[in-house]
Amino acid sequence: MMAEAGKREKGDVYVRIEDAEGREIVVSSKLMILYGDAIRRTVEEMTSHLNNVRVVVEDFGALDFVIRARLEAALRKYGGEGE
């Protein structure tokens, strides 16, 4: 199972959630130094209920609520919600 949300565009974030062994979170951003920790915290918080997943987040300077919106979209698709 794999679900994606968001766009690789300035101000947005691309999110992918896929089946994996264990729990892996991969965050990349041009703002790693300034907001890497904050982004990671948001991702951890919203995916803490998941196991055996890889969550990939490619950030392009998105505000926190945008990251949350895209994570929710990906999570709901991953959980089987039809588009």
Add this chain to the structure above:
Amino acid sequence: MRLRRTRLYIPGNNPHYVESAGLYGADAVILDLEDSVPLDQKFDARILVKYSLQNVDMGRSEKWVRINGVDTPFWEKDLKEVLPFCDVINLPKVESAADLNRVDDVMGAIEEEHGIEKRPVVPIIETIRGLMRAEEIAAHPRVVALAWGGEDLTADLGIPRGKALILDHVRGHIVLAAKAHGKQALDTVYSNVSDMEGLFEYARRARYMGFDGIGVIHPNQVEVVHRAFRPTDEEIEEARRIVQAAEEAEREGKAVVSLNGRMIDRPVVERARKILRYAEVE
């Protein structure tokens, strides 16, 4: 009734544009889930709009969402996602009161579930059928204003939009249908974003056609349109005198309002009051 001189369209799936939506002082901001969002992004977009409505400071702007039309598989999900967080639902391609009833039912269920106030609807009439039913649409209790769009209409008629002579007739029809039921009438957009003089003329014309506002597709257009909807100094002066006369008549318990020996009918007083509201908003 709220001023809706400008309603600024924002593509709902573009965070970059949504973030600054509240900065331009438009009377309303429309987060769009319809034409500006590709089919494969509808799911993401409605969730982003939900978050945006709760996190972006829209200033003094009324928060609208243009959901997808009842002829699509998206509209119900759109409503479920965004209704609790927006002020107005903008409904495209409305053709009848029956369309509105379908939407009304779903909205009512969501509002009851969340214990929230009823949200008004602004339908967009975009087809000949819809135009012919403009009155029943305007009469619907959910509706606060009528809007219209020319693309599909002129396509229906088989004429190029830019050369269509029938559009002023369409405008008139929309205005009359709306006003017959005490609703606002909202004109469509002016698409040349670099022609500010043309925009001013267009908006002025819309005002004198009886519209309460127009659609706006670029933030730069907002201030120009507000200026165009501002009554002239002469209009304001006369309106002041009329309202003063009406208030005087009321104080003195007179049934008839008169000014300079002329009798002033009630609609004239109402018009004067409306003019002052538009003037005082600045």
Add this chain to the structure above:
Amino acid sequence: MPVNAVGRDVPSEINGVRMKPFAGVGKTPPEGRRAGSLIRMQPSGRSKLVDTIEEVIRKVGLEDGMTVSFHHHLRNGDYVANMVMKTIQKMGFRNIRIAPSAFFPVHKEIVPMLRDGTVRRIEGSMNGPLGEATSYGEMKETAVLRSHSGRVRAIECGEIHIDVAFIAAPTADQYGNLNGVDGPSACGPLAYAMADAQYADHVVAITDHLVPYPAHPISIFQHQVDYVVNVDKIGDPSGIVSGTLRITTSPTRLKIARYATEIIEKVALRDGFSFQAGAGGVSLAVTKFLGELMEKKGIRASFINGGVTKYVVEMLHKGLVDVVFDGQAFDLEAIKSLKEDPNHIETPLAMYGNPHSSGGVVNMIDVGVLGATEVDIDFNVNVNTHSDGLLLHGIGGHQEVAAGTALTLITVPLYRYRVPVVRESVTTVTTPGEVVDVVVTEYGAAVNPRREDILEALRGSGVPLWDIEDLMKKAYSICGKPAEPRTTDEIVAAIQWRDGTLLDVVYRVKRD
């Protein structure tokens, strides 16, 4: 390390030379007399032409450790600095100090020379890859950044001694008369190179447009120029000038420009006023809006100091301004006007804003509109580093415009792609808050409490007024508070105030 007048820790020495800490604006007077260049015997013959750059480098007697200089009128279209430095590298010279007025991304070819020992340090503005390389510690010694006027001050007092000045000359004659208004690589004025021509021990002109003697007009005169080298191309016109400079179309930037224009209108606009024009997005929009306002109100400016673009030229031709002072031209219309209009005057950088002189133009300017990467709640401004600590921009004329003009506006968005611009403390201090009057954002403006007169004038205006701390809180509430940059204790660059004192330092950034 002592703490200076803006509260920054600064060392007492840079590159082994004492540097006084910043003590406040106007608090450090000059000392001594102006320096001088080597007196040279006139050449024999009627031509100073030398065939190649390599040959001229030999003729001037370049040695390891010497200082060479370049000007940046060719901006990102410059070929000369790279040509000369590559030749210097090829010839095996080591430990050269470069003192450019500014370097641009096109000069990234010099980055390897930092690593291989050809260049020991750069004293000058660095935009882009060179600044980044400096941030990561690739320069052997400490870089020194100065404003345009600070550079002139340093050259005049001998703080920077230039051994060889290489002057890119869009037009030259065989005896060394130079101008920048003609030729395929025309750039407008040669203002930045004038101090070099006067104070360097050897002056070499490099041109791609040799004309019969005497060249005219003349910006830099033959008696200061030792050699002339004629090459194929000194630059790329598309990088030198803009064909069509466009004002910003971003709605937020336009909103900032409108607020700025309204503030200027309420505080400073009157017949005979003056302002500093720029070419950056918002500054250009303000110039345009001001022009429209002046036309509407029948107001004439006594002069505009620029940063000259077609918008300024248009105002000149419409009679909205009496005189244009030109230190840099940005487009073809500006260059043409410099050539043709008698009241469009090229001014040497020495006339601009050197505090250790008898008074620069900036002291007569009423309004200046400047940008920033960051501003803080003390109104300090950063234009050099980004919030991640990387050194990516030079100072330009920021310090002198802020210090000299009567009304200084800093126009900035509240944040840029999640990075707050208004913050608690700037990463690097480029310009101290005491000379910054108003910060203008798309949300409204914050006025420096020192300026009650401005607050008074803005009462009842359409510009929302904020406490600067509230603007910062708004930025943080939208973006989240950013983490601090990951830097070490190693100082890679010194930021000088235009009087030569040490304002701040830039620390080495840890690589990922």
